[in-house]
Amino acid sequence: MILDAMKNVRDVMVVLYLMLIWKTVEGFKGYGWKASTGNEGAAYCLSWRLAVEANNVRAWRTVPTQCLRHVETYMVGGQYERDLELIMGQVSSFADEIVLSDDGLDAWIFDIDDTCISNLEYYKRKRYGCDPYDPMGFRAWALVAGCPAIPPVLGMFNKLVYQGFKVFLLTGRDEDTLGYSTIYNLHSQGFVGYERVILRRAENKGQCASDYKSGVRKKLVEEGYRLWGNVGDQWSDLQGDFSGNRTFKLPNPMYFVP
Amino acid sequence: MILDAMKNVRDVMVVLYLMLIWKTVEGFKGYGWKASTGNEGAAYCLSWRLAVEANNVRAWRTVPTQCLRHVETYMVGGQYERDLELIMGQVSSFADEIVLSDDGLDAWIFDIDDTCISNLEYYKRKRYGCDPYDPMGFRAWALVAGCPAIPPVLGMFNKLVYQGFKVFLLTGRDEDTLGYSTIYNLHSQGFVGYERVILRRAENKGQCASDYKSGVRKKLVEEGYRLWGNVGDQWSDLQGDFSGNRTFKLPNPMYFVP
Numbered sequence A, B: 001m002i003l004d005a006m007k008n009v010r011d012v013m014v015v016l017y018l019m020l021i022w023k024t025v026e027g028f029k030g031y032g033w034k035a036s037t038g039n040e041g042a043a044y045c046l047s048w049r050l051a052v053e054a055n056n057v058r059a060w061r062t063v064p065t066q067c068l069r070h071v072e073t074y075m076v077g078g079q080y081e082r083d084l085e086l087i088m089g090q091v092s093s094f095a096d097e098i099v100l101s102d103d104g105l106d107a108w109i110f111d112i113d114d115t116c117i118s119n120l121e122y123y124k125r126k127r128y129g130c131d132p133y134d135p136m137g138f139r140a141w142a143l144v145a146g147c148p149a150i151p152p153v154l155g156m157f158n159k160l161v162y163q164g165f166k167v168f169l170l171t172g173r174d175e176d177t178l179g180y181s182t183i184y185n186l187h188s189q190g191f192v193g194y195e196r197v198i199l200r201r202a203e204n205k206g207q208c209a210s211d212y213k214s215g216v217r218k219k220l221v222e223e224g225y226r227l228w229g230n231v232g233d234q235w236s237d238l239q240g241d242f243s244g245n246r247t248f249k250l251p252n253p254m255y256f257v258p
Helices: A002-028 A040-053 A065-076 A079-097 A120-124 A135-143 A151-163 A175-188 A209-222 B002-028 B040-053 B065-076 B079-097 B120-124 B135-143 B151-163 B175-188 B209-222
Strands: A106-110 A166-174 A196-200 A226-232 A246-249 B106-110 B166-174 B196-200 B226-232 B246-249
Touching: A040 A065, A040 B040, A040 B079, A065 A079, A065 A120, A079 A151, A079 A226, A079 A246, A079 B040, A106 A151, A106 A209, A120 A135, A135 A175, A151 A166, A151 A226, A166 A175, A166 A209, A175 A196, A209 A226, B040 B065, B065 B079, B065 B120, B079 B151, B079 B226, B079 B246, B106 B151, B106 B209, B120 B135, B135 B175, B151 B166, B151 B226, B166 B175, B166 B209, B175 B196, B209 B226
Parallel strands: A106 A166, A106 A226, A166 A196, A226 A246, B106 B166, B106 B226, B166 B196, B226 B246
Antiparallel strands: none
């Protein structure tokens, strides 16, 4: 009788112990919140890319290797262009609401690389950003002046110039080494009618993009310009001081500029 | 002979005219840049959601009706949770790099709605945000105090409290009408150990979220707090003055708070 009771107690203990283990295992499945969805790799790359675009993942040096195909599909499969077109639609709506003054000081800022003109062909050879940044390789590419225009951005650029905005093209590219080829590249791709192309000068060497571009924008504001819009593919184009009344972040899952 | 020649000219004209129409039709296909990808609706909703998360689409009142299924799949199909988990991983890495001082002034800010606790069940009844904002309906829901915790955020909240950060929960909810139910809801879901819950007071009525929250953060900085991180599902949680050393934008494709 006593032995039977002890055996029952032992059985109950074993069951409780197994339940405890089971509970612990369950708890590890994604915080015990949601079962796995199956396609883990694609889901991770979607999360990673969204986090990059929302500025949650910062200072990343390369695209995670497991996301090479995801980024390739995004960039060449049509979605990148669609994303750009939707954003340009927003730029257009915003611009249409602005009543321009007749002092010629209503301004707009565009970044150049992967905003006006595309480095996609170059980055294809760098595994869409899975390879680390190669400053010499990029300079050689930029010197060729063969970056194609990004059509929806060129369309918007032309519209803003036509509407009477003074458009500034502001780039971190070095003026001494890349000034001529950059301007030649822009002109050959149809970027004409802008107010100024502003490149990085000797005094800006070593500045991070955000500080350098903030400094340039500050000078433009001191010249009297009203910076209505600011369009770039990097958060460092859009953050810092005098960032513009409204900023537009173009997608770029291939590289990060601090 | 002359009649034959005239007939030939007419034929050539007809062909040229047809070619011209064809060219025009082609030109309308996505700026003549890229052929259509087929699944236009899904592609549009992907673009729309990315643009919302990157703060390119602003002041939107409702989810586009055509994106109801897209947003539903995103919210309940597992990707929303994965996105949150990746972002919390970034919060965690950032927090681990910080050397806390012993003055007890290292602080972190979390928004409440759809940051700490979820309104997803409510928004399911509002067609995931395809229905317009219903202030009375939302208040009735919030009074029930039944919002579940968002597990990855609760986990991160606990980690930060454990690490010694002073965590402030900052919400646009009205203190008089929703103060009690909000705090009860937070406690019942495991949000304990925070420094303060800060709700909207009479003097903040009518302020937009960005101004109200900037004002609160300014006061915290004046009290001596160092605002290391700021986590919210709305850009209005994260923009304005004293936004924190680093901000983290959680996804929310269901509504926009100006």
